[in-house]
Amino acid sequence: MQYNLAQLLKEPTGSWREYEVDEPITGPEDGADRARGRVEVIRTHQGLVVRASLETQVKLTCGRCLKGFEYSSVLTLEEESFPINDPGPGEESESSAEPDDVIYLDADHVLDMDDVVRQYVLTGVPMKPLCRDGCLGLCPECGSDLNEEKCKCNTALVDPRWGALAELLTEGRE
Ligand SMILES: [Zn+2]
Ligand SMILES: [Zn+2]
Structure with a gap:
């Protein structure tokens, strides 16, 4: 899930891109984990807003019977994103910034969603997963x-x- 946004950054506020997603992701365990859906990036005057709506499927192990099973969830996120060289006007106020809510583009203006999606997936996974109700x-x-x-x-x-x-x-x- 990597998108080069160099071009979009040169476009006026309100310009946007939409990407279809159907890609492997890294879940908590080794499995054929996948995310499907779409990612939308909108140019704002400070940077970018990233919106994603993804259906994720990861392999988990049931806490009772210890069998592996597929766990599906829907992930929606909206976060701001800035080019790494230009963090925008919030640069000075380090203490009030919430770095967790910001995705930085790398030096080539590439947006890498892999870590963000992984974080969201890991937070959404139940502490003690069950393969079914009443296992x-x-x-x-x-x-x-x-x-x-x-x-x-x-x-x-x-x-x-x-x-x-x-x-x-x-x-x-x-
Ligand atoms: Zn027995
Ligand atoms: Zn079970």
């Missing part, structure tokens, strides 16, 4: 995946507390 998790005795098979252990399979117990066991293992 039964692993048997605390034998480790069988209770979504797939009933093991012979003497545990109450329908009791949702076992899911919570499996979580505790999982945490203990880490």
Whole structure:
């Protein structure tokens, strides 16, 4: 997700570009993670405003059954962007600036969205992802995946507390 905006920066306020996105992204785990949607860049008189509306899909591991699964979410962002050599009038007031909300272009005026999208994706991912609502998790005795098979252990399979117990066991293992 890299866009050269040198030309747009020479254009008058209000000029804009739109980019279709369908690209691999780097999620929290190794997977065929992807973002699809669009990125819009608008020239303002100070710099640029970047808007993105992306559907992201990343691979996560279920906190109960430990299986990998696809997690989809929709990401919308709007941030300001400035050429690295010309941070605009806010340059002097370092303390009040919020660098997190600003994307800087590199020296060639290339906007690199990869890190920004990655940050947004990581913030949006649940702390304890579940592959589905009510995932039964692993048997605390034998480790069988209770979504797939009933093991012979003497545990109450329908009791949702076992899911919570499996979580505790999982945490203990880490
Ligand atoms: Zn699961
Ligand atoms: Zn079991």
